[in-house]
Amino acid sequence: MREDQTFEIARAYDLLPHVVGASWASIWFRINKIRRPTKEEFREKVVEYFKMLEPLTNAYPQEENFRDMINYIKDKHADEIRRIMTGNNSEIEKRYKRYVDYG
Template sequence: MRNDERFEIQRAFDLMPHVIGASWTAVWFRMKGIKKPTREEFRGKTIEYLRLVEPVFDSYPKEGEFAEINKYIEFRKNEEYEKIKAGENKEIETRYDRYVDYG
């Protein structure tokens, strides 16, 4: 698969973790009155919210010309979850720091 064929999916996975996951997570902790969640709690809740959009990840047909992009989506989804869990997604870590500093 050429890079230009997966560009839009790459871009979505670059943005979704912090735009969807961390944003909804920050609001959740704020509404619950939890000012200092642990990093692990914040990361876990971020993944929880990302899992809510997984039906979008499975929306392409499973056969034919979509097989390669579906494989890439599955790979990238799992990679993003692992990066978040390990603290390797810099945007999530920045959102966590911002939340505990300014909650």
């Protein structure tokens, strides 16, 4: 696919993991008075909330002209989950450090 076709989706996935996943996870830990979750616990909770966005991967009609975009979105979603779980999403790692340091 051309970059101009994927640009907006890629930008959304730059933000969604930390705006939704890490924000909701931080609130969950705060309300449960868990001040020092491990990185793995934090990442798992981020992924739990991020996965709630999975219905968006089916937002476009199942038509031939959307097939490439749908595949791109599904791959991007799965890739973001892998990046979060392996510690390769710098924004999630930054949010974890901020939470542990400032709760």
